[in-house]
Amino acid sequence: MANLLVTGAAGFIGANFVRYWREQNPKDGIVALDALTYAGNAANLDGINQVDFIHGDIRDQALVARLMADHRIDTLVHFAAESHVDRSIKGPDVFIETNVLGTHALLKVARRHWLDSGSGQPHRFHHVSTDEVYGTLGRDDPAFTETTPYAPNSPYAASKAASDHLVRAYHYTYGLEVTTSNCSNNYGPYQFPEKLIPLFIANALHGRALPIYGDGQQVRDWLYVEDHCRGIEQVLRKGRVGECYNIGGGEELANLVVIDTLCAAIDKAFAHDPMLAARFPDSPAAEGKATASLKINVADRPGHDRRYAIDEKKIRDELGYAPAHGFADWFAQTLQWYLANESWWRSIMDGSYRSWIADNYGHRAGVAV
The missing domain is CATH 3.40.50.720 (NAD(P)-binding Rossmann-like Domain)
Structure with missing residues (x-):
């Protein structure tokens, strides 16, 4: 113990x-x-x-x-x-x-x-x-x-x-x-909605812009x-x-690939669950439109690293670790968690947080102030 x-x-x-x-x-x-x-x-x-x-x-x-x-x-x-x-x-x-x-x-x-x-x-x-x-x-x-x-x-x-x-x-x-x-880069339940995946899920459900830094080709390993x-x-x-x-x-993926995966998953979720259109009427998917229509490109942030990639050979060889969750399947699970826990992320996205988003992203994030 x-x-x-x-x-x-x-x-x-x-x-x-x-x-x-x-x-x-x-x-x-x-x-x-x-x-x-x-x-x-x-x-x-x-x-x-x-x-x-x-x-x-x-x-x-x-x-x-x-x-x-x-x-x-x-x-x-x-x-x-x-x-x-x-x-x-x-x-x-x-x-x-x-x-x-x-x-x-x-x-x-x-x-x-x-x-x-x-x-x-x-x-x-x-x-x-x-x-x-x-x-x-x-x-x-x-x-x-x-x-x-x-x-x-x-x-x-x-x-x-x-x-x-x-x-x-x-x-x-x-x-x-x-x-x-x-x-x-981690993803999954309970992630604070300033990070890419939960922020873009919330924005997409409310019909707000999905701001993509630069060309969106920054590569990250997703865990x-x-x-x-x-x-x-x-x-x-x-x-x-x-x-x-x-x-x-x-799983090395460009940001744009992650965003496109997110958009496609939201479109699929709305197609399979008609109740989502009633819950999120401002989402393009509520009208059968592509969530990807919300994507916009914005100026890259200062000093934005181009690529991260992890060599995990040491922990595999010494400790027997291997990731068990592939991005495609577990991103879908993550989206379902956010859809099922709307009250959790709504309670977080209060006035002070929305003000911070507006100060840092302005109209690009589509945040109503």
Whole structure:
């Protein structure tokens, strides 16, 4: 039996991880810590049994130390982060505060609790990072490996790179038992609707524009969130201390391909369920028109990385990980989840969030202000 502290547990990937871990490991203790900033939503954890939710900040070292002691934490899984590139371009300070200083605060508490106290307790600090720390790839470049030099190109990626280095340093300097995973683009239930897939689903259902940066040929590797959770579980159970593991979905797709897949799936869903037209009368699909008619091209964002690709050979060979969810089938499942959970995303897309979208995308996102 393990006792986990999961940071960022009310966010997209964190909440999916808590759900996954509780299903797979029903006897383990789970403490879910989240500051509930704009992307954190306590409702993401609704219905999960025997999870202690704590509303708090990872930078509050006294709070984290108390949780570690009171719950006898032996495993810390660190998801908490600011993660949206567009936001980091407009306001980088909070990314440094949360991703760098917040991670360092956790490392200091973990060191004091697990090492300086002299308890000798077996432990693991697992840090969840991103493929964006590696920079960008050309069309024919080999995929990122764990030895690819870091070359972050956005304030977000730079803040995650800094936190990765701190985690590594605490292992090699102090002996903290750490692992790091660098994942590709996640999709699935509970994703905050500022990211491409949930934002474009909501826009399409309301007949709003689908703004495509540049030519839409930026390539990403797409990873279903449950596969990501399984990969982290493999790292926690079998990963070598001090090592990094890339977790990918094995599906390199251009943004435009993802958007076209989304449009086609919405058209198909409306064709099969006449009730959708009544629920979303402003969608082109409600009138039998193509959702793709909403696509517009807008100026590319500054420093937009052209291609990410994950080489997951290390985690496959060492730990036996392989993604189990193909994009075509599981994107359809994801769309069905958003259609079935309209109240969830409507409750999130409130006035303050709509104002942020308007400030950053203007009329291009078709957001009514």
